[in-house]
Amino acid sequence: MSITNNIKEILSKIPETVTLVAVSKTKPNEAILAAYHAGQRIFGENKVQELVAKYESLPKDIEWHMIGHLQSNKVKYIAPFVHLIHGIDSLKLLVEVNKQALLNHRIINVLLQVFIAQEETKFGFSEEEIIDVLNSEKFKQLTNIEVVGLMGMATNTDNEQQIRNEFKSLRLLFEQLKISNFKFPISNFQSQILSMGMSCDYKIAIEEGATMIRVGSSIFGGR
Ligand SMILES: *Cc1c(COP(=O)(O)O)cnc(C)c1O
DSSP states (O other): OOHHHHHHHHHHHSOTTSEEEEEOTTOOHHHHHHHHHTTOOEEEESOHHHHHHHHHHSOTTOEEEEOSOOOGGGHHHHTTTOSEEEEEOOHHHHHHHHHHHHHTTSOEEEEEEEOOSSOSSOOOBOHHHHHHHHHSHHHHTOTTEEEEEEEEOOOSSSOHHHHHHHHHHHHHHHHHHHHHHHHSOOTTEEEEEEEEOOTTTHHHHHHTTOSEEEEOHHHHOOO
């Protein structure tokens, strides 16, 4: 299957309300352009250097998402152009993104990564930490960031029920935050985007309420 056909196939299977992020990490510009010419405009990368190089050499109407673990000292390189940062996992990182957003005279949209997997290797906040961060005085001062939702990764397992349960728990938190934000609004927070699901589990993620999926190998082939 070609990249064009893969994209068409995925778009035909997902609801219109779900946003597809094409994860192009490690793939060359030609592959990204093939997806671009098929109409795809949202791409995700997980390495700052690669993201910057691709931003500089590819069409400017692409929305670049940073989906991987982000180090504070590298935020400055992507702050001028990044559309959405998915993997925010500390208050320190939020503070740095806010600082760089201010320097670039813009507001940067971010998602808070929630740790839902039963694995040591995945980054993210616990549910309690998310609630603490959002309600902290420090957070309210970060007026150049907008937290627009949550992101999570399920355990890498064949156990479909486990994956489903992990997505369910993230969805529940997402809905709870939506309700509490309706009652007690926080100016730089909205529970609007739920980013969960990759090639192996995006169908389950959508069934469990994902509004954004991050799909790489099913579009571009294995890495
Ligand atoms: C690589 C990656 C994806 C896409 O993975 P595929 O299995 O290729 O679809 C999604 N999310 C994150 C955070 C990733 O690093």
